[in-house]
Amino acid sequence: xxxxxxxPRHEVTEMGQEVxxxxxxxxxxxxxxxxxxxxxxxLELLIYFNNNVPIDDSGMPEDRFSAKMPNxxxxxxxxQPSEPRDSAVYFxxxxxxAGDPPGGYFGPGTRLTVL
Amino acid sequence: xxxxxxxxxxVPVFEEAPVELRCNYSSSVSVYLFWxxxxxxxxxxLLLKYLSGSTLVKGINGFEAEFNKSQTSFHLRKPSVHIxxxxxxxxxxxxxxxxxxxxxxxxxTLQVKP
Numbered sequence: 001x002x003x004x005x006x007x008p009r010h011e012v013t014e015m016g017q018e019v020x021x022x023x024x025x026x027x028x029x030x031x032x033x034x035x036x037x038x039x040x041x042x043l044e045l046l047i048y049f050n051n052n053v054p055i056d057d058s059g060m061p062e063d064r065f066s067a068k069m070p071n072x073x074x075x076x077x078x079x080q081p082s083e084p085r086d087s088a089v090y091f092x093x094x095x096x097x098a099g100d101p102p103g104g105y106f107g108p109g110t111r112l113t114v115l
Numbered sequence: 116x117x118x119x120x121x122x123x124x125x126v127p128v129f130e131e132a133p134v135e136l137r138c139n140y141s142s143s144v145s146v147y148l149f150w151x152x153x154x155x156x157x158x159x160x161l162l163l164k165y166l167s168g169s170t171l172v173k174g175i176n177g178f179e180a181e182f183n184k185s186q187t188s189f190h191l192r193k194p195s196v197h198i199x200x201x202x203x204x205x206x207x208x209x210x211x212x213x214x215x216x217x218x219x220x221x222x223x224t225l226q227v228k229p
Contacts, residue, residue: 004158042205042219042220042221042222043159043205043219043222044219045216045217048216056216091158091159093158093159099147099209101161101164102147102149102161102164102207102209102217103149103151103159103161103207103209103216103217106158106159106160107158108156108157108158109156109157109158
């Protein structure tokens with residue numbers, strides 16, 4: 001299995017621009033998680049989906065962030081407009097059932113830099 | 116609400132020496148506990164987890180952890196580390212009602228020196 005695939009691996013953009021991060025979960029997995037990792041705040045769960053439906057988005061920082069899962073094999077995390085404080089590594093993870101493994105199998109991450 | 120505190124941000128240790136990475140948690144409800152490892156430029160990998168039963172949990176790569184409810188701790192140990200164990204280690208907690216949502220500690224960088 002190819003594992004969780006994220007693209008791009010690195011993204012550099014300017015403040016105010018729209019950024020879209022993409023994730024392809026492991027085939028057959030029902031749960032998809034988006035995490036953000038920063039030096040200041042560590043690892044935070046932003047949102048997770050079950051069967052393409054958002055279950056808990058309480059970690060989404062503000063309205064500039066939105067996440068969608070139009071089908072079982074694709075999810076996006078969009079930031080519009082982006083700000084320098086959004087600079088972080090964004091991880092996507094997927095799991096077959098909640099808790100196996102907890103929090104999901106992690107992708108390699110997208111390192112976002114907002115100038 | 117739950118929280119996790121990893122007491123050491125960095126732990127330097129010589130190769131083949133034992134190591135302990137400390138983790139304390141706070142929760143008003145029953146919890147599940149986990150340790151993850153993150154190698155440079157990679158995602159997180161589950162090392163081990165405590166769900167119930169024996170308080171001593173063995174994981175991959177020779178790591179183990181002990182759940183201590185009275186101390187609200189879940190320290191990670193390895194009797195003899197290798198250079199390849201150099202990585203960042205995260206302790207995490209979830210409530211027993213929902214193992215999909217994890218609260219992570221700030222991480223501990225393990226630096227194994229030759």
